[in-house]
Amino acid sequence: MLTKKCPACFHEIDENLNVCIHCGHRFDKNKRILIGVGIGVAVVILFYIVSLIDNGDSSNRKHNKFEAYIYAEGFVKKSLKSPSTATFPGVSEKNRQIKELGEGRYEIESWVDAQNSFGATTRTNFSCTIIFENETVHCENLKIE
Numbered sequence: 001m002l003t004k005k006c007p008a009c010f011h012e013i014d015e016n017l018n019v020c021i022h023c024g025h026r027f028d029k030n031k032r033i034l035i036g037v038g039i040g041v042a043v044v045i046l047f048y049i050v051s052l053i054d055n056g057d058s059s060n061r062k063h064n065k066f067e068a069y070i071y072a073e074g075f076v077k078k079s080l081k082s083p084s085t086a087t088f089p090g091v092s093e094k095n096r097q098i099k100e101l102g103e104g105r106y107e108i109e110s111w112v113d114a115q116n117s118f119g120a121t122t123r124t125n126f127s128c129t130i131i132f133e134n135e136t137v138h139c140e141n142l143k144i145e
Contacts, residue, residue, distance in 0.1 A: 065098040066091075068106035068130040075139040076126050082115040104132035 004015040008025035018027050069088075077083035089097065089110060097110040109127040116122050128142040 063104055063106075063132045065100055065106050066094065068132070069094050069098055069108055069110075071130050071137050072108045072110070072126075072128055072139065073112075075128060075142055076112055076144065079142070079144055080112070080114045081117045085115040085121065087113040101129070106130045 002015045003012040005011070006013055006020040006023060006025050009020060009023040011020065011022040013020055013022070019025070020027075073086070073088055077086050080086055088094070094110065097108060099107040099109075101107055107127070107129050109125075111123050111125050113121055113123050124144055126142070126144045129140040131138040131140060
């Protein structure tokens, strides 16, 4: 018989039990899973926030290609009939669709799935160049096909 230790009273009990027979402590596996997922999400958000912190001199701030893609998504959504339905590729696919040109310039060739004026979801290819200049972001040569 496999056993586990109760975290409340430290007695050994059958690992299949959901309640400690000594102290009545309940083992909620789903609760532990949710707590673990919550901690994981919090860590990811924390790393994201730390990556956005500016050291006070924004002219020397290094932009990254995923930040460029997020801006490109915003420019593309402005031209869609139903921007709230827009779905873009996942992170690994985005990584292959972004080309760093240097000096704060990024070329993006990607796609978006969104509803058209008839309510049908269609895939549309787009390309653009995102330029980070001082405090502003520009989109050049936006082509939506």
